[in-house]
Amino acid sequence: MLSLMIVDDSNIIRRKIERCNDTDKFRVVAAAANGIDAIELFKQTRPQVVTMDLTMPEMDGIACIQQLIALDAGLRILVISALSDKATGIDALKKGARGFLCKPFTDDQLLEALTELTED
């Protein structure tokens, strides 16, 4: 079972991702509403997988990805964002994310994206 941290400024999206991952594949160990809280929670819980929103207050997702990858180069990060342009996706991947899922998403799309992420 892989440990998972959810980062999104929307509580309903955090809860949706948590519900989708109510399986024996993932165990949610932390949830954060912005990049600053995510960094602190990462240091405390050391999750193996992170889902990351991009547009957030305090610290956005791209800055957060850079800091998380500096702490753990092997971290598997799935970006889940409404920002659907190619440049944003490519930028996130260059910063260290390993996958990109566009909002809105279905439960099946999320599970498929997380499965691909962890099978690399």
Add this chain to the structure above:
Amino acid sequence: MSQETLQVFIDGVVRYFHHTNDKDVKVGTPYLVENNNPAAYDVTGIIGISGPYRGCVYFTAPRILLKHLLLSIGELDTSNEHIFDLVGEVANTISGNARSRFGHEFMISVPVMIEGAPNQIHLPAQMRSYVIPVYWKAYHAAVVICLEQ
């Protein structure tokens, strides 16, 4: 504003509702309004736009629609906190998806959510806005586009 630009947001609305458990959404013919009389229902999520396009995009809906929408995405807690969260998330999703057409320079803010009177929505007086009517279940909502290039 061109028909093509409006279509980007119409597609975004339809895409959002197609990801719920009740996909039967209809979009009405967009119309222009003066900015001194902005369209608004009970709760509104506003996204500020900057870059080559400037202005705002907002999604406004009655509370009852948002309660049913929460249930339709599997969220059983229909508290006020979640209603506000949802209206902001819908506005964010529609605006963010527009970047597939307008590119990464179409900068969007985090959502600001407000409740109640339309006079709390301050739009540039010299501009006009397009209202895209949204019909879902028995409810009416709207996406409002106030952009200049």
